Amino acid sequence: LDEIADISLSTQAKLLRFLQEGEIKKVGSTKTQKVDVRVICATNVSLKEKVEKGEFRLDLYYRLNVIKIDVPALKERKSDIPLLAIHFLDKYSKKIGKKVNGITDEAMKYLVNYDWPGNIRQLENEIERAVTLADNDSYIKSSDLSEEIFRFQEISNTISLLENTYLKDAVEELEKEMILKVLEKTNWNQTQTAKQLGLSRQGLIKKMHRYKLEK
Structure with missing residues (x-):
């Protein structure tokens, strides 16, 4: 039972009765039927807090809390992200009918560094989106990822840069990165890039020579 914390109090009463008596009554039937099952529940909130607020039955809480398994958030088990990403890549490549050969190192770095507030479901949705956007017979690139993940990586890079370099070096590195990103966005069209950067x-050509930026 997923999201067990969200069920209503009336449904909680029915579930408790089922767990205690081991009987069910099918819809439209007047007879009860014995069943022998194991119940596994999942939630991403504290049931104990729900009990304290009167939103979850205390007796049902203790009835369910026989064996408790705490699964850390995805951001706390970064080593799982590449395995899960490849699993979802295979899943949605087959579902969509598109050949996607893998994930580039840069894109995988973005995925691993992200915090994933939505945990595995968010990662799965992200990979499904990336597979949909990726070219056939290609790899998922960082540009195939959502803006949220892309911006998160940019902010992380900026913070890391500012923490480890002098101001002059940091400004130059940021300028170089900004020019490179706009060049890639415009497919290295110098006129369009200069216009977007206000140069x-x-x-622009002088700065490209200075930073050794070549296609």
């Missing part, structure tokens, strides 16, 4: 074309 003259000659000024």
